[in-house]
Amino acid sequence: MLFYVIKRFIQMIIVIAIVATIVFIFVNMLGDPAVLLLPPEASPEELAKARAAMGLDSSPWEQYKLFVVNVIHGDLGNSFVFREPAMKLIFERMPATLEIVVLAMFIAALIAIPLGVYVGAHPNTFASRSILSLSLLCISMPTFWFGIVLILVFSVQLGWLPSSGRGDVVIVWGMRLSFLTWDGIKHLILPAITLAVQQLATQLRLTRAGMMEVLRQDYIKFAKAKGVSPHDVLYGHALKNALIPVITVYGLEFGGLVVFATITETIFAWPGMGKLLIDSINISDRPVIIAYLMLASMLFVVINFIVDILYTVVDPRIDLR
Amino acid sequence: MKRIVILMLAVAMLIFCGASVMAAPTRAETLVIGTTGDATTIDPHASNAMWSNNITINVFDPLVRKVFDKAGKFTLVPSLATKWEQKSDTIWILTLREGVKFHNGDPFTADDVVFSIKRYKDSTTGGAGFVQPIASALALDTYKVQIRTHAPYAILVLDMADIYISSKKHFEKVGEEGILKRPVGTGPYKFVEWIKEDHITLDVNEKYWGAKPKIKRAIMRPLKNDATRVAALLSGEVDLIYNVPVRDIDRVARGANTEVKAIPGPDVMHINIDVTRQRTPGYKNGKNPFLDPRVREAFAIAIDRDSIIRNVYGGHAYPTGQLPIPGAYGYVESIKPYPYNPEKARQLLKEAGYPNGFEFVWDVPQQRYFNDGPCSQAIAGFLAKVGIKAKLNMIPSNQYLSYINPGDKTTAFYGASGTGKGDIGYWYNRMFYTRDKKEGAGGSNRTHYSNPTVDKLLDEADSTADVKVRKAKLEEVTKILYQDYAIIPIYQYEEPYGLVKGLDFTPRVDAFIFDVHTMQKK
Numbered sequence: 017m018l019f020y021v022i023k024r025f026i027q028m029i030i031v032i033a034i035v036a037t038i039v040f041i042f043v044n045m046l047g048d049p050a051v052l053l054l055p056p057e058a059s060p061e062e063l064a065k066a067r068a069a070m071g072l073d074s075s076p077w078e079q080y081k082l083f084v085v086n087v088i089h090g091d092l093g094n095s096f097v098f099r100e101p102a103m104k105l106i107f108e109r110m111p112a113t114l115e116i117v118v119l120a121m122f123i124a125a126l127i128a129i130p131l132g133v134y135v136g137a138h139p140n141t142f143a144s145r146s147i148l149s150l151s152l153l154c155i156s157m158p159t160f161w162f163g164i165v166l167i168l169v170f171s172v173q174l175g176w177l178p179s180s181g182r183g184d185v186v187i188v189w190g191m192r193l194s195f196l197t198w199d200g201i202k203h204l205i206l207p208a209i210t211l212a213v214q215q216l217a218t219q220l221r222l223t224r225a226g227m228m229e230v231l232r233q234d235y236i237k238f239a240k241a242k243g244v245s246p247h248d249v250l251y252g253h254a255l256k257n258a259l260i261p262v263i264t265v266y267g268l269e270f271g272g273l274v275v276f277a278t279i280t281e282t283i284f285a286w287p288g289m290g291k292l293l294i295d296s297i298n299i300s301d302r303p304v305i306i307a308y309l310m311l312a313s314m315l316f317v318v319i320n321f322i323v324d325i326l327y328t329v330v331d332p333r334i335d336l337r
Numbered sequence: 338m339k340r341i342v343i344l345m346l347a348v349a350m351l352i353f354c355g356a357s358v359m360a361a362p363t364r365a366e367t368l369v370i371g372t373t374g375d376a377t378t379i380d381p382h383a384s385n386a387m388w389s390n391n392i393t394i395n396v397f398d399p400l401v402r403k404v405f406d407k408a409g410k411f412t413l414v415p416s417l418a419t420k421w422e423q424k425s426d427t428i429w430i431l432t433l434r435e436g437v438k439f440h441n442g443d444p445f446t447a448d449d450v451v452f453s454i455k456r457y458k459d460s461t462t463g464g465a466g467f468v469q470p471i472a473s474a475l476a477l478d479t480y481k482v483q484i485r486t487h488a489p490y491a492i493l494v495l496d497m498a499d500i501y502i503s504s505k506k507h508f509e510k511v512g513e514e515g516i517l518k519r520p521v522g523t524g525p526y527k528f529v530e531w532i533k534e535d536h537i538t539l540d541v542n543e544k545y546w547g548a549k550p551k552i553k554r555a556i557m558r559p560l561k562n563d564a565t566r567v568a569a570l571l572s573g574e575v576d577l578i579y580n581v582p583v584r585d586i587d588r589v590a591r592g593a594n595t596e597v598k599a600i601p602g603p604d605v606m607h608i609n610i611d612v613t614r615q616r617t618p619g620y621k622n623g624k625n626p627f628l629d630p631r632v633r634e635a636f637a638i639a640i641d642r643d644s645i646i647r648n649v650y651g652g653h654a655y656p657t658g659q660l661p662i663p664g665a666y667g668y669v670e671s672i673k674p675y676p677y678n679p680e681k682a683r684q685l686l687k688e689a690g691y692p693n694g695f696e697f698v699w700d701v702p703q704q705r706y707f708n709d710g711p712c713s714q715a716i717a718g719f720l721a722k723v724g725i726k727a728k729l730n731m732i733p734s735n736q737y738l739s740y741i742n743p744g745d746k747t748t749a750f751y752g753a754s755g756t757g758k759g760d761i762g763y764w765y766n767r768m769f770y771t772r773d774k775k776e777g778a779g780g781s782n783r784t785h786y787s788n789p790t791v792d793k794l795l796d797e798a799d800s801t802a803d804v805k806v807r808k809a810k811l812e813e814v815t816k817i818l819y820q821d822y823a824i825i826p827i828y829q830y831e832e833p834y835g836l837v838k839g840l841d842f843t844p845r846v847d848a849f850i851f852d853v854h855t856m857q858k859k
Contacts, residue, residue: 046736047733047736048738051738051739051742053462054462054466055385055466058466059466059777059780060780062461062463065461065465066462069461069462097378098377098533099462100517108533109533112535164568167564167565167568168568171569171572171574172572178572178574179568179569179574180558180565180569180574181535181536181558181574192532282561283564283565284565285534285535285560285569287532287534287535292534298734298735
């Protein structure tokens, strides 16, 4: 196990190094940060001054060398725009994103897995067909459209839920958390539902596919023949084996939502991480883009690791080596 | 099971131990503003970014304050400077207001003015542009400052309206980092907190030296998404929003509790064309066709501005024939938009030797300006009707300026000019002064326009200390540019604000649009 963890850790370092290098090359192709940051009528002298202040006056190779040295010392640089450490900016916004993503993934799993089991076990009923068609609708619905419709119905027309922002927050160890106040929870609902809908549909369909395959296998027939109750057959014997692909995708989607929930965050003016990435790309805030994508790749490696461990929990026959 | 319950209780206890609940302010005394972006800094001297400016104007006082009327015209009234006298062509003496205190209790003195101007000058992130004409500032005594400009500069007072003063003592105490955490000014509102991408909160300064502000607390929320911003206004979560999207203007105007206030904004959308170089990068078949004034005229009159404004902007823009906006120095009342006349355009092209028209490359940004895509396509459509084929070279917004700035790839580009300051001189100097001839001028002259008369007039405008002379020279330049067709102005933006009924709000036509202490809720 320890050997496995060390192997994974080395893999992570390699992945992050490669990602950082590729991103570094690409951000150099984005627009000139000085031109984007200063007003359009700024003079060449002002631009040169700004470039020097941002460390952009040396050659790309020199910049890269300095970047690598700084990263080894744990310094990912200061944002050009905010003049604060890039990592600090990202971590400041992480709790907000985690809140909606965790809630969304929770809602999705809570609804998708039982429904998926039902649909997989009874593929030909009217209810199953309706659920399947509905899930197709959920997958194909664009997030931004669905989010705006939710706002129009529940905020503007009915006035039940707020349209945007985080509401009252409680500060816990420097993190601003919405889910501990009633007002905050009301603000959480719409963005979480918007994020959940597509996840829900994907997971439902995966669970269904897994169930349908597992249910055809001999040991299920055997269990039935042995007289195990239908409920125990479905949830005790079949579901466990159908879950492996669901967990894999669940993990990846979780990571994807944490770092790229941009659209939902923008619609609900939710001050999360995804918005930071897009804003930074728009204004070529290189340190933030690089730090962000390094963090994203780290997150994915970690999530994959957790998923691997979960495999062994769900199916003890799987061995980590 | 029991263990899980105990664990959950323990977690809950931990959370509440570290927790402190934020009290909600009363809604009636609070003005919530929905903006289109977040501030990039709260340091008043570091940036010219719009949403940073909107904290600056409330937390700090300028030397001179612009007061706008309902029509969007401004008058200058004393603020931290009560008097300004011109001693010689380049020397001004400011008399400062006595008895003003900063939010932390420090008294306001001449040292703070000198310090603030110096900080602007040292800025590498866009602040230096605010004080560019100023060479030095010197404290003569506690309440007198002497300002020396590089050259005679007639509109120093306009610049003074954009110069905001922060406390020198406070800076010396807390340093650069402290200023970024908590700005301290003399203004009508005190800074409370800035939660990035979430909100900025300002509370009234009860000891403000001027008229007492009516609104107790102002909250600015970045609501970038158009539909979200409008929804937040319609549902009553915010009281005032910037930039109502064209398709929602009617909806907000008809709303039970909302209304729209729209004024012509400071930006004029225009096309610059290369009328100077013999060979131009965007035209492949020999001599630059735009050297011929008839071709330029054909270009200018081929565009149906009214139709574009009607169809692309739902009528919410104003056709114009010049870059300065009404009221700005350099604006010429008698110049009207180029008239739409496609028959004459075709005729002119024929006379110029292009009976079948010609093709050129037109640089256009993608989503840099509001509706730039549809608008440039509409313009290209009108040009095609008379035979001028404009090949749209669409460039991503964040690479646009880097691409067009050197001018070596650009024959024509689509741009927006801002006269928010109330004077077009700075813009003309950057955009139309011959390149590489004078330091600080022509730096953004992307079409390499060069006209000795214009250069001379701009020199004269920048070397007089007399506002009237400056105005006359700039107006002369406006006329020449109009006759030269060096720029083809299309329209002036409208800036529509959405607000709750009963809010007393006068829009400002400059880069500082939300001056909360002039507002009042019913």
